[in-house]
Amino acid sequence: MADARFPLAIRPRPEAGPLARLAAVLGGLVLGLAISVALLVGAGVEPSALLDEFVLVFLASPQSAASVLFQAEPLMFTGLAALLAFRARFWNIGIEGQMIAGAIIATAITLLPGIPDPLRLPVMALGAAIGGMAWIALPALLRLRLGVNEIITTLLLNYVALNGLLWLLYGPWKDPVSGFPYSAEYTAAERLPSLGWGRVDLALPLAILIALAIAFLLARSRFGFLLRFVEANPAASGALGIDVTKVVLTAVLASGALAGLAGFVVSAGVEYRMTQSFFVGYGFSGILIAFLARNRPILALVVALLVGLLMVGGQSMQVFYQIPGSMVQLIQAVLVITVAASDFFVGHRIVLQRAEAAG
Amino acid sequence: MSDFLINWLAMVPVFAAPFALAALGLLVTERSGVLCLAAEGYMLIGAIAAVGASLTFGGYPLLPLAAGAVAAAVVSLLFALLVLVFRVEQVIAGLALVFFCLGLSSLIGSTFGWTSRTVSGNPQWPIPGLSEIPVLGRLLFSQDLIVYLLVPLTALVAYLLNGTMTGLRLKAVGDSPDAADAAGVSILGTRLAAILAGAALMGLAGAYLSVVVAKIWVDGMTGGRGWIAIALVIFSGWRPWRALGAALLFGSIEALVPRVAASGFAIPQYFLFMLPYLATLGVMVWTAWRGGGGGAPRALGRPFLREDRH
Numbered sequence: 197m198a199d200a201r202f203p204l205a206i207r208p209r210p211e212a213g214p215l216a217r218l219a220a221v222l223g224g225l226v227l228g229l230a231i232s233v234a235l236l237v238g239a240g241v242e243p244s245a246l247l248d249e250f251v252l253v254f255l256a257s258p259q260s261a262a263s264v265l266f267q268a269e270p271l272m273f274t275g276l277a278a279l280l281a282f283r284a285r286f287w288n289i290g291i292e293g294q295m296i297a298g299a300i301i302a303t304a305i306t307l308l309p310g311i312p313d314p315l316r317l318p319v320m321a322l323g324a325a326i327g328g329m330a331w332i333a334l335p336a337l338l339r340l341r342l343g344v345n346e347i348i349t350t351l352l353l354n355y356v357a358l359n360g361l362l363w364l365l366y367g368p369w370k371d372p373v374s375g376f377p378y379s380a381e382y383t384a385a386e387r388l389p390s391l392g393w394g395r396v397d398l399a400l401p402l403a404i405l406i407a408l409a410i411a412f413l414l415a416r417s418r419f420g421f422l423l424r425f426v427e428a429n430p431a432a433s434g435a436l437g438i439d440v441t442k443v444v445l446t447a448v449l450a451s452g453a454l455a456g457l458a459g460f461v462v463s464a465g466v467e468y469r470m471t472q473s474f475f476v477g478y479g480f481s482g483i484l485i486a487f488l489a490r491n492r493p494i495l496a497l498v499v500a501l502l503v504g505l506l507m508v509g510g511q512s513m514q515v516f517y518q519i520p521g522s523m524v525q526l527i528q529a530v531l532v533i534t535v536a537a538s539d540f541f542v543g544h545r546i547v548l549q550r551a552e553a554a555g
Numbered sequence: 556m557s558d559f560l561i562n563w564l565a566m567v568p569v570f571a572a573p574f575a576l577a578a579l580g581l582l583v584t585e586r587s588g589v590l591c592l593a594a595e596g597y598m599l600i601g602a603i604a605a606v607g608a609s610l611t612f613g614g615y616p617l618l619p620l621a622a623g624a625v626a627a628a629v630v631s632l633l634f635a636l637l638v639l640v641f642r643v644e645q646v647i648a649g650l651a652l653v654f655f656c657l658g659l660s661s662l663i664g665s666t667f668g669w670t671s672r673t674v675s676g677n678p679q680w681p682i683p684g685l686s687e688i689p690v691l692g693r694l695l696f697s698q699d700l701i702v703y704l705l706v707p708l709t710a711l712v713a714y715l716l717n718g719t720m721t722g723l724r725l726k727a728v729g730d731s732p733d734a735a736d737a738a739g740v741s742i743l744g745t746r747l748a749a750i751l752a753g754a755a756l757m758g759l760a761g762a763y764l765s766v767v768v769a770k771i772w773v774d775g776m777t778g779g780r781g782w783i784a785i786a787l788v789i790f791s792g793w794r795p796w797r798a799l800g801a802a803l804l805f806g807s808i809e810a811l812v813p814r815v816a817a818s819g820f821a822i823p824q825y826f827l828f829m830l831p832y833l834a835t836l837g838v839m840v841w842t843a844w845r846g847g848g849g850g851a852p853r854a855l856g857r858p859f860l861r862e863d864r865h
Contacts, residue, residue: 206860239666287646289650338839338840338843342840342843342844343843344839344840344843345789345839347592347646347650348782348785348786348835348839349836349839351779351782352779352782352783352786352832352835352836353832353836354779355778355779355828355829355832356829356832356833359825359826359828359829360825360829362825363823363825363826366825367823367825480654483650487647520661520662520665520666522657522658522659522661522662522665522774523658523662524658525654525657525658525661526655526658526659526662527658528654528658529651529652529654529655529657529658530655532647532650532651532654533633533637533648533651533652533655536637536641536643536644536647536648536651537636537637537641537643539641539643540640540641540642540643
């Protein structure tokens with residue numbers, strides 16, 4: 197690229213304005229969406245149907261808008277979980293494992309007698325948060341104490357959690373009524389109450405509250421200040437006497453707690469029981485949401501809505517056009533790839549070699 | 556008991572081969588300074604391509620394996636574009652590629668109807684004479700071609716790395732790209748070659764897994780083996796022979812799972828399935844405890860662009 201015969205050269209661009217950043221992200225998104233549309237049309241979907249399913253659906257009826265919101269609820273939790281860990285420079289790839297751990301604890305609580313009905317949901321939520329925290333605690337400690345790569349440890353624990361889940365569902369927790377591999381149905385007191393708009397339930401206001409709280413903490417609290425410092429420069433933070441271990445551990449445990457809550461939101465709000473695949477796809481979507489939202493909590497809610505829209509649209513594509521569910525996964529990966537690549541144009545510009553030599 | 560032992564050990568090479576191939580591929584890519592988290596993705600692409608080739612062309616035993624290697628190398632061009640040209644953070648590029656390959660392989664499988672269809676597998680090639688030796692013949696000389704190739708392949712990688720100019724350049728690029736660049740070595744060219752060659756080996760690992768070990772494609776069938784291979788490479792300090800040793804260790808753990816399940820021990824199979832992942836965790840903790848991460852290429856994960864130097 198520095199080859200004199202090649203007319204184009206890449207030059208670093210030290211300071212890029214917010215407008216350039218926005219333009220780059222939007223450019224990446226547009227390219228990613230264009231590739232996705234091409235993929236879908238190539239798979240046999242009518243272009244006009246795309247407009248119907250992914251754009252007009254939101255405006256068409258309050259019912260379909262509600263279904264998108266409902267789908268977005270667990271995504272908001274996993275998106276917030278991912279961004280808290282990323283803020284601490286901790287790659288939490290184990291969100292799905294933490295969701296499983298959370299749902300297992302919540303389901304265990306449904307099996308306990310003697311808890312009064314009004315207390316059941318709060319206790320289940322608390323248990324799920326603790327389960328998620330417990331599942332991330334080991335990778336967090338290994339990384340902070342021994343420097344063990346958390347990408348691999350959090351990911352490996354997904355498989356351990358999954359096998360634990362399968363053991364429960366095919367063994368002790370098999371549905372006593374049907375004998376199928378899912379847990380017994382939660383009672384009415386163990387289900388997230390509906391808000392009276394489609395299936396939208398209590399998880400939505402809860403997610404919004406948590407996002408606001410995180411945004412407030414990040415902007416105003418001492419912890420938020422320290423976390424932003426650690427995010428910007430972990431090495432210097434340590435040198436300045438900030439207790440990096442404590443800050444990172446707090447953020448990472450909170451990330452695990454939110455992932456655990458996401459497991460609770462799916463099992464107590466969507467399925468009303470624990471199934472063997474309730475968590476599938478939410479982990480990567482959480483990472484995608486945090487990435488596209490640039491680790492900003494309020495923005496994460498918006499991106500979660502868009503991913504929810506993509507998922508709902510994908511489900512109807514599956515029904516009407518036999519498009520496999522994996523298409524949604526592929527589209528999400530394409531979006532990450534194009535947006536990540538577009539970042540390059542924030543930090544660099546491409547110049548004509550000759551023009552520069554003359555200047 | 557001796558039956559149990561022989562049945563178990565005879566399966567070790569087959570289970571070790573995917574780990575060994577993937578670890579060697581990872582090692583080649585990472586020695587050039589490119590962090591490769593995409594292993595699981597390459598293995599999936601290799602696995603689906605091999606099953607597809609087997610179902611489409613049938614008959615030829617080595618063709619599916621070659622198809623897997625080529626397909627993964629083609630997909631790795633996307634990774635190369637991201638990390639070499641657009642200099643995307645290598646962790647993000649690797650993760651994005653894994654999910655891209657997960658989606659793509661599943662989409663291909665269902666679009667072409669390759670999912671859950673059995674394939675003919677790879678013939679075993681017992682070595683005449685040697686395979687008749689009691690016990691040893693069964694363990695070492697009644698395997699398939701890829702297993703026989705593991706040792707020569709490891710020797711080749713070790714020789715290339717440590718005994719040739721090519722290897723010297725590769726390691727220079729991975730350890731001190733600025734110095735290598737000043738000496739006239741093409742950084743991006745070397746890294747591109749390392750990414751392609753590594754991906755081909757990882758694709759071969761996936762192809763072996765689907766066509767030889769499982770004889771079937773199901774979504775996400777690599778089951779984290781790519782991630783385990785990454786841990787093995789860290790454990791081995793990026794050295795080929797140690798990587799082969801680590802692969803054998805994990806192959807023997809994996810081979811143990813069906814054996815123990817078949818022997819009627821009263822352990823639920825799902826706990827057995829956890830074993831490889833827990834063992835990987837154990838190995839990672841042990842490596843770190845020992846003061847680990849030693850042997851990592853010094854520029855691992857750092858992008859290079861000459862224009863960045865001021």
